[in-house]
Amino acid sequence: DGDVFKYYADGEWKKSSSGKTVAITNPTTRKTQYKVQACTQEEVNKVMDTAKTAQKSWAKTPLWKRAELLHKAAAILKEHKAPIAECLVKEIAKPAKDAVTEVVRSGDLISYTAEEGVRILGEGKFLVSDSFPGNERTKYCLTSKIPLGVVLAIPPFNYPVNLAVSKIAPALIAGNSLVLKPPTQGAVAALHMVYCFHLAGFPKGLISVVTGKGSEIGDFLTMHPGVNCISFTGGDTGVSISKKAGMIPLQMELGGKDACIVLEDADLDLVAANIIKGGFSYSGQRCTAVKVVLVMESAADALVEKVKAKVAKLKVGPPEDDCDITPVVSESSANYIEGLVMDAKQKGATFCQEYKREGNLIWPLLLDNVRPDMRIAWEEPFGPVLPVIRIGSVEEGIHHCNASNFGLQGCVFTKDVNKAMLISDAMETGTVQINSAPARGPDHFPFQGFKDSGIGSQGVTNSINMMTKIKTTVINLP
Numbered sequence: 001d002g003d004v005f006k007y008y009a010d011g012e013w014k015k016s017s018s019g020k021t022v023a024i025t026n027p028t029t030r031k032t033q034y035k036v037q038a039c040t041q042e043e044v045n046k047v048m049d050t051a052k053t054a055q056k057s058w059a060k061t062p063l064w065k066r067a068e069l070l071h072k073a074a075a076i077l078k079e080h081k082a083p084i085a086e087c088l089v090k091e092i093a094k095p096a097k098d099a100v101t102e103v104v105r106s107g108d109l110i111s112y113t114a115e116e117g118v119r120i121l122g123e124g125k126f127l128v129s130d131s132f133p134g135n136e137r138t139k140y141c142l143t144s145k146i147p148l149g150v151v152l153a154i155p156p157f158n159y160p161v162n163l164a165v166s167k168i169a170p171a172l173i174a175g176n177s178l179v180l181k182p183p184t185q186g187a188v189a190a191l192h193m194v195y196c197f198h199l200a201g202f203p204k205g206l207i208s209v210v211t212g213k214g215s216e217i218g219d220f221l222t223m224h225p226g227v228n229c230i231s232f233t234g235g236d237t238g239v240s241i242s243k244k245a246g247m248i249p250l251q252m253e254l255g256g257k258d259a260c261i262v263l264e265d266a267d268l269d270l271v272a273a274n275i276i277k278g279g280f281s282y283s284g285q286r287c288t289a290v291k292v293v294l295v296m297e298s299a300a301d302a303l304v305e306k307v308k309a310k311v312a313k314l315k316v317g318p319p320e321d322d323c324d325i326t327p328v329v330s331e332s333s334a335n336y337i338e339g340l341v342m343d344a345k346q347k348g349a350t351f352c353q354e355y356k357r358e359g360n361l362i363w364p365l366l367l368d369n370v371r372p373d374m375r376i377a378w379e380e381p382f383g384p385v386l387p388v389i390r391i392g393s394v395e396e397g398i399h400h401c402n403a404s405n406f407g408l409q410g411c412v413f414t415k416d417v418n419k420a421m422l423i424s425d426a427m428e429t430g431t432v433q434i435n436s437a438p439a440r441g442p443d444h445f446p447f448q449g450f451k452d453s454g455i456g457s458q459g460v461t462n463s464i465n466m467m468t469k470i471k472t473t474v475i476n477l478p
């Protein structure tokens with residue numbers, strides 16, 4: 001009936017006084033795999049108090065010491081990659097190998113952040129007054145980056161470890177304390193990841209993990225007066241958080257509808273390989289997944305054939321067997337995907353494979369001849385279903401991309417780099433990849449969604465900067 005896990009506060013593992021738990025359903029078996037504590041609002045209040053106190057002395061801890069602890073946590077996390085990956089397999093049905101990769105990538109991210117932090121936080125600015133009109137050299141201005149206070153991190157189910165540490169590590173190196181609210185699917189992997197920070201010896205109360213129902217503690221956390229910054233990755237919830245949050249910095253990444261624009265001169269084998277990787281890895285459950293292919297009519301038949309051949313080779317089944325396509329995270333997600341497929345069917349899309357579903361497992365599906373009146377042309381399936389829209393001109397492709405309410409990433413395939421640059425400039429997305437599928441990594445690259453895809457820039461350096469404020473001291477000379 002599922003192992004029960006404790007939450008983490010004040011350096012200890014605790015049971016909630018609510019006496020209640022939240023069940024985590026294994027997407028493959030659809031049975032309860034684990035249970036986590038349903039924390040109460042009073043417990044959140046306590047966590048916020050300890051986070052505030054712990055932050056004060058952490059901010060005074062030398063930067064090199066903070067970095068040293070992060071390096072230690074990174075090493076321990078990598079040692080624990082097998083049990084954490086197992087949680088990812090059971091909780092979110094991530095293919096076994098990808099689950100291990102997520103943990104290793106997270107260890108690397110922590111180390112890189114520690115290194116980047118000691119460099120960029122170890123430097124300030126020195127300005128003199130006489131560069132501005134009307135001033136003599138009578139003022140010396142010194143600036144440094146100081147922590148914000150308590151950072152609230154809310155990662156999504158698809159990267160419960162990696163998108164948690166991408167918030168935790170920059171927050172900590174910059175001298176903040178951290179409260180983590182993990183996604184319910186993925187909460188146990190996140191608790192185990194935080195256990196590695198615990199083993200590394202971070203001060204009590206500096207990191208806390210509260211688990212529970214969004215309906216009970218979600219708004220309470222995000223609107224809590226003790227929170228000085230929110231870093232959130234997920235869906236539309238982010239929009240409502242941004243409306244309710246106080247006057248604090250927000251870093252949000254809220255999904256996308258990444259377009260893949262394919263020109264006539266593109267290397268179609270390269271495109272097909274990237275469509276498979278970009279559209280179907282982790283069964284399309286990535287915000288940066290290729291979510292619509294916009295291909296020039298003259299190249300479309302050949303491209304669709306190549307992609308079809310590769311789709312046929314995808315292994316479909318349980319994550320334990322390291323299949324390419326595994327069950328999507330929940331029944332409601334599978335139902336939503338099915339709704340998009342049925343709408344496309346009714347409106348006349350061409351099915352390149354037969355639609356097949358067993359429980360939460362949906363077989364990979366390429367939909368050709370999708371038109372703008374179909375929901376799937378605009379909505380994010382977050383599943384292994386990819387629409388192809390045939391375009392008559394590059395302008396039409398750019399227009400479709402920019403008509404989306406999302407603006408995360410996009411990609412363009414052509415051998416003409418000049419054309420690619422112009423298309424990149426025209427696409428209203430945070431990142432455009434030339435001749436490769438969209439991706440957030442390497443994790444030190446800037447990562448920012450435009451429009452409904454988010455606010456605030458991510459990537460290691462940007463996240464560290466975002467989790468600090470500028471403190472200025474001016475020396476006035478006599």
Ligand code: G3H
Pocket residue numbers: 158159285286287288438439440441
């Ligand atoms: O799901 C959202 C992630 O930020 C995407 O990361 O490009 O490494 O899969 P990824």
